[in-house]
Amino acid sequence: xxxxxxxxxxxxxxxxxxxxxxxxxxxxxxxxxxxxxxxxxxxxxxxxxxxxxxxxxxxxxxxxxxxxxxxxxxxxxxxxxxxxxxxxxxxxxxxxxxxxxxxxxxxxxxxxxxxxxxxxxxxxxxxxxxxxxxxxxxxxxxxxxxxxxxxxxxxxxxxxxxxxxxxxxxxxxxxxxxxxxxxxxxxxxxxxxxxxxxxxxxxxxxxxxxxxxxxxxxxxxxxxxxxxxxxxxxxxxxxxxxxxxxxxxxxxxxxxxxxxxxxxxxxxxxxxxxxxxxxxxxxxxxxxxxxxxxxxxxxxxxxxxxxxxxxxxxxxxxxxxxxxxxxxxxxxxxxxxxxxxxxxxxxxxxxxxxxxxxxxxxxxxxxxxxxxxxxxxxxxxxxxxxxxxxxxxxxxxxxxxxxxxxxxxxxxxxxxxxxxxxxxxxxxxxxxxxxxx
Amino acid sequence: xxxxxxxxxxxxxxxxxxxxxxxxxxxxxxxxxxxxxxxxxxxxxxxxxxxxxxxxxxxxxxxxxxxxxxxxxxxxxxxxxxxxxxxxxxxxxxxxxxxxxxxxxxxxxxxxxxxxxxxxxxxxxxxxxxxxxxxxxxxxxxxxxxxxxxxxxxxxxxxxxxxxxxxxxxxxxxxxxxxxxxxxxxxxxxxxxxxxxxxxxxxxxxxxxxxxxxxxxxxxxxxxxxxxxxxxxxxxxxxxxxxxxxxxxxxxxxxxxxxxxxxxxxxxxxxxxxxxxxxxxxxxxxxxxxxxxxxxxxxxxxxxxxxxxxxxxxxxxxxxxxxxxxxxxxxxxxxxxxxxxxxxxxxxxxxxxxxxxxxxxxxxxxxxxxxxxxxxxxxxxxxxxxxxxxxxxxxxxxxxxxxxxxxxxxxxxxxxxxxxxxxxxxxxxxxxxxxxx
Numbered sequence: 001x002x003x004x005x006x007x008x009x010x011x012x013x014x015x016x017x018x019x020x021x022x023x024x025x026x027x028x029x030x031x032x033x034x035x036x037x038x039x040x041x042x043x044x045x046x047x048x049x050x051x052x053x054x055x056x057x058x059x060x061x062x063x064x065x066x067x068x069x070x071x072x073x074x075x076x077x078x079x080x081x082x083x084x085x086x087x088x089x090x091x092x093x094x095x096x097x098x099x100x101x102x103x104x105x106x107x108x109x110x111x112x113x114x115x116x117x118x119x120x121x122x123x124x125x126x127x128x129x130x131x132x133x134x135x136x137x138x139x140x141x142x143x144x145x146x147x148x149x150x151x152x153x154x155x156x157x158x159x160x161x162x163x164x165x166x167x168x169x170x171x172x173x174x175x176x177x178x179x180x181x182x183x184x185x186x187x188x189x190x191x192x193x194x195x196x197x198x199x200x201x202x203x204x205x206x207x208x209x210x211x212x213x214x215x216x217x218x219x220x221x222x223x224x225x226x227x228x229x230x231x232x233x234x235x236x237x238x239x240x241x242x243x244x245x246x247x248x249x250x251x252x253x254x255x256x257x258x259x260x261x262x263x264x265x266x267x268x269x270x271x272x273x274x275x276x277x278x279x280x281x282x283x284x285x286x287x288x289x290x291x292x293x294x295x296x297x298x299x300x301x302x303x304x305x306x307x308x309x310x311x312x313x314x315x316x317x318x319x320x321x322x323x324x325x326x327x328x329x330x331x332x333x334x335x336x337x338x339x340x341x342x343x344x345x346x347x348x349x350x351x352x353x354x355x356x357x358x359x360x361x362x363x364x365x366x367x368x369x370x371x372x373x374x375x376x377x378x379x380x381x382x383x384x385x386x387x388x389x390x391x392x393x394x395x396x397x398x399x400x401x402x403x404x405x406x407x408x409x410x411x412x413x414x415x416x417x418x419x420x421x422x423x424x425x426x427x428x429x430x431x432x433x434x435x436x437x
Numbered sequence: 438x439x440x441x442x443x444x445x446x447x448x449x450x451x452x453x454x455x456x457x458x459x460x461x462x463x464x465x466x467x468x469x470x471x472x473x474x475x476x477x478x479x480x481x482x483x484x485x486x487x488x489x490x491x492x493x494x495x496x497x498x499x500x501x502x503x504x505x506x507x508x509x510x511x512x513x514x515x516x517x518x519x520x521x522x523x524x525x526x527x528x529x530x531x532x533x534x535x536x537x538x539x540x541x542x543x544x545x546x547x548x549x550x551x552x553x554x555x556x557x558x559x560x561x562x563x564x565x566x567x568x569x570x571x572x573x574x575x576x577x578x579x580x581x582x583x584x585x586x587x588x589x590x591x592x593x594x595x596x597x598x599x600x601x602x603x604x605x606x607x608x609x610x611x612x613x614x615x616x617x618x619x620x621x622x623x624x625x626x627x628x629x630x631x632x633x634x635x636x637x638x639x640x641x642x643x644x645x646x647x648x649x650x651x652x653x654x655x656x657x658x659x660x661x662x663x664x665x666x667x668x669x670x671x672x673x674x675x676x677x678x679x680x681x682x683x684x685x686x687x688x689x690x691x692x693x694x695x696x697x698x699x700x701x702x703x704x705x706x707x708x709x710x711x712x713x714x715x716x717x718x719x720x721x722x723x724x725x726x727x728x729x730x731x732x733x734x735x736x737x738x739x740x741x742x743x744x745x746x747x748x749x750x751x752x753x754x755x756x757x758x759x760x761x762x763x764x765x766x767x768x769x770x771x772x773x774x775x776x777x778x779x780x781x782x783x784x785x786x787x788x789x790x791x792x793x794x795x796x797x798x799x800x801x802x803x804x805x806x807x808x809x810x811x812x813x814x815x816x817x818x819x820x821x822x823x824x825x826x827x828x829x830x831x832x833x834x835x836x837x838x839x840x841x842x843x844x845x846x847x848x849x850x851x852x853x854x855x856x857x858x859x860x861x862x863x864x865x866x867x868x869x870x871x872x873x874x
Contacts, residue, residue, distance in 0.1 A: 241849035248851035367847030378864035410804030414685035427815035
């Protein structure tokens with residue numbers, strides 16, 4: 001496989017060209033290619049499983065942890081799942097060519113804002129081979145070229161998946177070069193320099209890794225580094241809901257970005273809710289770290305300033321007592337990562353104030369932070385969760401993989417006529433679809 | 438006025454806080470503040486004009502060019518214009534709190550995607566004092582804090598405008614710190630480092646300046662460096678329209694980003710259109726630079742590879758003969774800056790192919806590139822034109838100054854119930870506005 005920086009730059013140039021061609025393919029053509037990819041995966045199960053078993057053998061020899069080996073395994077069930085995922089993707093409405101706005105600037109001069117593909121997307125992701133299939137088919141559906149760099153543990157599996165997807169799409173009439181598989185870690189640095197050809201980078205992995213990417217490229221990055229999520233139990237909370245939500249947000253899956261890391265409790269309700277919470281967390285083996293006020297009510301390790309900034313991703317929870325709703329909001333906006341924060345309250349005005357003032361991608365009322373996820377939000381497959389306030393914010397599905405262009409259709413109009421006052425703009429919104437697609 | 442880096446960082450922190458408070462103000466409150474700003478500008482005309490006259494005197498002493506002095510002048514007429522602009526802005530619909538999508542994830546668990554302010558916007562702009570008023574009032578309307586750095590030529594005018602806008606907004610109940618005026622060039626470098634507090638930078642000015650900003654900050658930048666715009670005269674063009682559009686696109690205002698820099702002509706139509714074009718451009722004092730084929734038909738200076746990449750911003754035009762529509766599209770995608778490109782053709786299929794394959798923010802059919810502008814598009818005031826494919830692309834008005842958040846309202850729902858199969862998602866789109874705003 002390819003390794004030199006120069007070759008990767010050529011792949012970037014080819015991807016840019018292929019992306020333009022791919023984005024102009026009709027919805028039917030792109031869906032036909034997705035069907036061909038799904039069929040090819042089905043027909044090549046044995047080849048995929050053999051490659052994956054070699055990866056797993058190598059992983060075992062290199063003493064990979066059991067959870068990592070589990071994520072790496074790509075057997076019959078997983079293949080069935082990704083094929084089912086492609087079936088669902090084919091059924092989703094076309095994200096391209098949608099008219100978002102139309103207006104008449106003057107008689108016979110009509111402006112349309114139409115969705116388009118972004119161009120070339122670079123995705124750097126963890127060891128799960130299912131991600132290779134999900135990301136590449138999301139890009140195919142949305143008319144984007146994609147350069148993928150998967151985890152090195154899945155080297156052989158990803159190589160086979162790449163060949164199957166590439167060949168099936170090519171045979172179905174898609175342009176060569178729309179998909180490119182990067183195999184070595186050095187290639188990551190090579191693609192970070194391709195800001196002339198790659199329009200968007202999506203890094204998935206550890207905080208440190210995502211931060212490294214953000215700091216070493218001029219390409220816009222979509223995603224998130226930290227997920228420091230809060231649950232705030234308001235003075236007007238229902239105690240039963242508060243308990244269930246806090247336990248779910250912390251323990252349902254501790255090592256993910258939408259798990260709760262800090263619990264905030266209004267001082268008026270703390271004495272009645274903390275003992276039950278303490279008991280529930282003890283049962284779930286969660287270690288509690290509390291501020292001084294918390295430690296006057298329950299047993300907990302003393303919190304330091306650093307605890308409010310820490311994403312434990314573990315059975316550990318920092319707990320703080322706040323003296324008001326606004327104190328809770330200020331803590332979240334100061335220490336949070338703008339990912340997902342929940343208020344538990346029966347007071348509608350407090351819920352409204354929390355939703356309005358908490359500056360996060362996802363702001364929830366009376367439900368677990370763990371709902372922050374593309375699948376649970378009903379977006380089908382997701383490429384990640386963005387904490388940036390530009391482009392896409394929150395869980396990102398197909399809608400985050402498109403851009404727009406303005407198309408203006410006239411009949412010979414020139415600006416001089418309007419500057420001279422010979423003609424006037426009408427600027428009238430109209431209900432019309434872009435007619436040339 | 439403030440100059441130290443530390444003070445500017447404190448202003449960034451204050452702006453972040455103020456932005457959150459400002460974004461939670463009601464539409465009526467923000468419009469009332471805009472009204473107060475307009476009234477204060479009206480009442481302080483004399484003070485503004487005096488400060489501006491001092492700037493102009495200094496500019497004359499420093500031998501500023503006449504066009505620059507003209508842009509700097511901010512007299513009664515200009516003040517009237519910006520007040521009229523605020524009147525129009527007040528009438529525009531609120532960009533905040535709009536429900537973009539709503540869906541039921543399950544009974545009693547409802548997801549809303551709602552527009553919000555972005556946060557803190559940094560704007561670095563040229564010498565026109567009107568820009569100070571337009572940008573700050575656009576930010577006030579859209580609930581964003583703003584840090585402005587205007588041209589040094591307009592130092593005293595901008596200082597007075599800042600004081601008037603700041604005081605009027607504060608007296609109308611807006612938070613202190615939502616607007617900040619940076620006065621020295623060193624302050625530009627100080628704000629480039631504030632990626633923790635500033636969410637978006639909008640630089641307006643020369644290519645070199647915009648590029649410098651893009652290369653020296655981690656803050657997302659919205660705007661464009663080059664405007665290398667093309668007109669392509671197709672083999673099926675109407676000659677009269679082609680002539681009028683080419684002349685308008687080149688000469689109606691040569692020093693702006695949406696003026697044509699390169700004219701592409703299909704070889705079949707070149708012999709019939711080039712002589713008339715040559716005559717029209719000679720009359721308009723436009724110097725022509727042509728490729729070899731062009732120079733067999735008309736007199737023109739020989740083009741080099743560099744000419745296709747040059748934004749002249751002057752009475753100079755590069756002209757190239759292409760052998761097909763696809764050749765024109767390939768040239769534009771290779772040498773263009775993704776700003777604005779026009780096809781002149783009576784052939785609908787060719788127009789559709791051009792619109793589909795030209796990868797630019799604005800793609801036009803049978804009209805001048807000079808229409809690419811927020812005012813002409815009917816967006817009212819604009820903050821700039823973006824050639825990025827993320828967030829906003831093309832002329833950017835109020836819509837480009839907002840982000841979104843997901844708000845999920847439940848009644849105690851936890852993820853464990855769905856993971857266990859006790860409950861199922863319904864994922865049903867609903868037609869409902871976010872109810873808590």
